[in-house]
Amino acid sequence: MTGPLLLLLAQVAASPSTPAEPKDVIVVGHRAEKELAACLARNCPPAQEVEASLQASVEQFADGRYGDARKTLQNAISRNKRHAAELPGPVSSLYATLATVAEHQGDKDLWRTASRNNLLTLRGQLGESNAATLTEQLHFADDMVGLGQPIAADGIYGKVQRLAGENGRSDLAAGAAFRRAWLALAQQRDRDAQRYADQAVTLAGPGDAMMPQLREIVRTRIAVRKGDDAAVDALAARLRESAGAEPVLIYAPPIADVNAPPSEKPQRDDAIRFADIGYWIRADGHVDDVEMLRTNGLGQWKPGIVRHVTARRYAPLRLPDGQPGLYRIDRFTVRATVDTPTGTRLRQRMGNLSVHVIxxxxTEAMSAARRTAEATQRATPAQTMQP
Structure with a gap:
């Protein structure tokens, strides 16, 4: 139920980036790891070391070496958490990236703990009402959705909406309200979804062009659920006049259940499977040329995931003449959750498999330099009521 929520939020919140060909994204070799080793060997300053650790962990993650990425981040946290006062953004980025790795590994406890420590680092150094803290609190609530705690997530969204409004950050307040709308939509609470979406538009103010579009997406999803198959095409036509340069997801069908029938399900499934799916988002918002760039044990789940990506629909894009579209690569990880079964202290993978997408x-947005720059910008009081 919550997968489409997190997928949409990730697409809407994505930072502007230059379209890249697959070769610019799929990591080959261990360049960042070597740079980290050299940095540590010369006892480089903490800011450089954190950045090198983040880059190395992203390289390892993209290469499918989740365990190595986790170790790199945990070691960097052990060495640098004492520098949180002078490097709040970079240190919080270590925790945020560790939370992403833990999610794909299936370690719910580490996912929750790392996400919380990310928030606590900024809250302790910058204060609860700081814009950077409020932004990470939204991300923490997003993680609570992924961890299956929607009630807790809604409470956090509501708190951020209130604090942001009280501190003149209508952009963050609107973002929180929209998250509440999409969460209500995922729970089939359509009236609440429409109410929160209306609040988001009001909070964003008349100068905001994005939030009314997001409200239309909420209304379209409700219409599709009620059987209006033409609603997506109608919305795309309305949005064509206000096309933007960044992809905004309008519709994504549920990913097919990856679990075997109960009679065929094994007692345990210790594997972590993943695939990298490349695809073009064309100017009209349709997805084209979907291909499996790399797979590691995905097997019978490949066709369903490819169908899911192919069926996505984005808002129309405003592109330079001659540009074919925007190229994206999504990592799909299929894994069970690490937990401790009754009667033992040994943690192991157990329960149903789930799909996680990034x-x-x-992934360049994980870098400390970029996150610090964004945090600095967010910490500067807004001159207008626009995001």
């Missing part, structure tokens, strides 16, 4: 073309 845009590999956006």
């Amino acid at each position: 845009d590999l073309t956006g």
